Amino acid sequence: MTALLDVSDLRVEFATRHGVVSAVQDVSFTLEKGETLGVVGESGSGKSVTSYAVMRILDRGGRIAEGRVSYAGVDLRAASEREMGAIRGREIGMIFQNPRAALNPIRKVGRQIGDVLIRHARATRQTAHDRAVEALRAVEIRNPEARAHAYPFELSGGMCQRVVIALALACDPRLLIADEPTTGLDVTTQKAVMDLIAGLTRARGMSAILITHDLGLAAAYCDRIAVMKDGQVVETAPSAQVFARPAHAYTAKLMRATARPGARLRDLLETPKPEAPRPAPGAALLVVESLAKTFADGVRAVKGVSFTIREGESLGLVGESGCGKSTTSSMVMRLLDPSSGRILLGGEDIGTVPAAHFPRDRRRGAIQMVFQDATDSLNPRFTARRAIADPLMRLTALGGRERAAKVEALAEQVGLPLHLLDRFPHQLSGGQKARVGIARALATSPKLLILDEPTAALDVSIQAVVLNLLADLRAELGMSYLFVSHDLHVVRLLCDRVMVMRGGEIVEEGDAETVMERPAHPYTRSLLDAAPVPPALAAETPLMETARCAP
Amino acid sequence: MAESGGHGVGGAAGVMGGSAPYARRGPSPTALGRWLKGERLGEDAAIALAAGRAAARARARMIGRRVLLSLPALVGVVIVSFVLTRALPGDPAAYFAGPAADAQSIAEIRAQLGLDRSLPEQFLVYVGDLLGGDLGQSISTGQPVLEELARRLPASLELTLSALILSTLVAVPLGVAAAARQGTWVDHACRAVVTAGVSLPTFFTGIALVYVFYYVLGWAPAPLGRLDLLYFPPEPVTGFYTVDAVLAGELETLRGALAQLALPAVTLALFTMAPLARMARAAMLEALGSDYVRTARAAGLSPTRVLYGVAFSNAMLPVVTTLGMVFSFTLGANVLVEKVFAWPGVGSYAVEALVVSDYAAVQGFVLAMAVLFVALNLLIDVIYTLIDPRTRQGA
Structure with missing residues (x-):
């Protein structure tokens, strides 16, 4: 049996101001019919870029430099833009993170679904509305007839994601790529959306790729899991096996870091550390x-x-x-x-x-x-030093020298290397920015x-x-x-x-x-x-x- | 893994079967489906209809509220324009009396003009006249201000509108093309136009155009007003010579009016093109990089459809806002163009009135502009609610 999707030795490059950077290299995986593959990794691991490369919707400056992407025997790398247009939406559907932004804000959702149906000859101008309502009903939206007339801003996040799913599945594709479909949604909404996706893909015998940063989510919904790090796949194995016997150190690290029942705070760390004492509650x-x-x-x-x-x-x-x-x-x-x-x-x-x-x-x-x-709560024009000093200047009477000393003491306290203090937020990583935010909060004791x-x-x-x-x-x-x-x-x-x-x-x-x-x-x-x-x-x-x- | 084979078969059937997968959903597809269809459809359609009517009512309310909100602004304009004209240096009585007048005749004229009374008194008289629809009389021309504005305003509007239509027709496609083909020659051309447009003052481009097209090439008529002396102005209906000529069926006059209009309109268009093209390009770039454009691409919509159907419609929102702003400042700022082309518009009228402290004329001009601005902003807001559903919320 040939695989539905076969990606081998994929390398994706981006032309940036600092020269060509490869975001993904040597990525290979296959996806069988009816199978659900989880692609798990942290931000910057190249998991989204891989899926965009499959769909050939990379951002400006991005290109597939090497490798082969074959879908049902069709070489997607060699396909013309016209052929890709027929494959996208009809053969491969895709859903995205941040569902509200993923929908055209000034077009009724029913019309957006209708546009896709018409594009792939699944409906005519006359039948588009009814077919769109059907598609909305298929994703279990209540009052689909009324909802079809709604604009995205009138719907909740979970509802928008259902609309995006309806859009992706409207033309009965054989493969669904879900790129962080539930990030930013509430946990009960997440479950509802994921159950819906799982139910629909199974009922229609579709294959699916679930891209997520959440190992637990991938474990719950996928047959196999590919773990990505720095643009490479470090491990691919059936879900149960990944969790029972992680083959790669990075997989083990990710698993350990995930909050889960039974684990204590220190269990999340790579290197063991004695549990921090909990202060006895006072008055x-x-x-x-x-x-x-x-x-x-x-x-x-x-x-x-x-x-x-x-x-x-x-x-x-x-x-x-x-x-x-x-x-x-x-x-x-x-x-x-x-x-x-x-x-x-x-x-x-x-x-x-x-x-x-x-x-x-x-x-x-x-x-x-x-x-x-951590990013939005820092003034982009303040250095880390200035950001931490801010509450000291406003709320305390410390002099300049004492303040400088206090800022450095705070940085040490939160484990922020002192040489990073003169950087601006955009020059710091997510974890470093979080430390700056904590140091700033601690400044006034x-x-x-x-x-x-x-x-x-x-x-x-x-x-x-x-x-x-x-x-x-x-x-x-x-x-x-x-x-x-x-x-x-x-x-x-x-x-x-x-x-x-x-x-x-x-x-x-x-x-x-x-x-x-x-x-x-x-x-x-x-x-x-x-x-x-x-x-x-x-x-x-x-x-x-x-x-x-x-x- | 064992399941995947079975799913594969189902999947193939799904692709062949068209709408069949929808029916496979529920536990008892036929009964449930029919119940859902029969019962729900009616109810849903009613909800959708009611929502549409409510939206229309909300929009009407919003427009009504905007009109009411603009009234205080107009009152403010009346007060400020009155105070400011009185605060200006210069004595209209002395001007009117002429250089040879003695103190007594100036005083007589002052009393005649009502300028010997206290400011609050003068203001009350002014407001009273205003409520009666009387804007006063210009002391320099001796004509009623209302009459002169009514004659000159259409000239300014005709010039401004044709300039804006022209510049929109060029700037928006240019900006869109520049964004769609970022970094290519179109993009560079767009940048050149934008830079030239903002850096060349209108009186310079105006004179340069007159020099080339009238003096050197002889293609354009003499830059002397709205219509060559050879033609009679058409019967005034709208006050726009081009429109009136069409209404009167005088094609020869239309051609004459258009020929006179061409150069000043182009001059003004070159100036207003810059902000429009820049905004169109920026808005288009933002739209093209948005998540919803990515969704549209992933859904297989054609590049043309993505560009014009999805990205363009969203990018037009800020362009409409900019268009409103550009219109506002052009209306007041085209006095230089009017001067160069001897265009009998309100801009030159106001400047002449200001020089001689012609209170009634200046106040009339400021008030007319204020009313126009308010009306224009209202129009832009209404257009905005029509094209952007988000602004209808909470109305």
């Missing part, structure tokens, strides 16, 4: 009482939440997008004025200080925040650090390092954390207690281990169930059954 530091926020448009984002964080304690705040967790943390940070309720920091009500005046409040330095996007998904944009191996750094810093400085995240597994690693939030209310609160092991609320359970089966478990239980057969 109540932050007491939040019936905090509520109703926005001007009448949306009740937070409906009266109460919680306490003690000194040296870490509290996790978990929920999906729109649950009110960011609104809650913004109110505690005093960026947003609450509609009602009290925020007591060390016994004093800071909720009464208007958000506009809080930056000049003497207690401002006691609360600091580490943001989700805060008592409470609000961590707003601090590792969501980082690769797993860097996430492991940053989480460990945060644990070390807490042990060293005795700070309290309010850790806001959508990922229960990550929260558990760092937090003593967890609150699960939904629809502006806290549905469950308790000891981290208890909540994870014996969730009381059905919503918590659904969150836990939605997380893809992580590698440690996957190795022990039969793969395809656990993941795919879940209802």
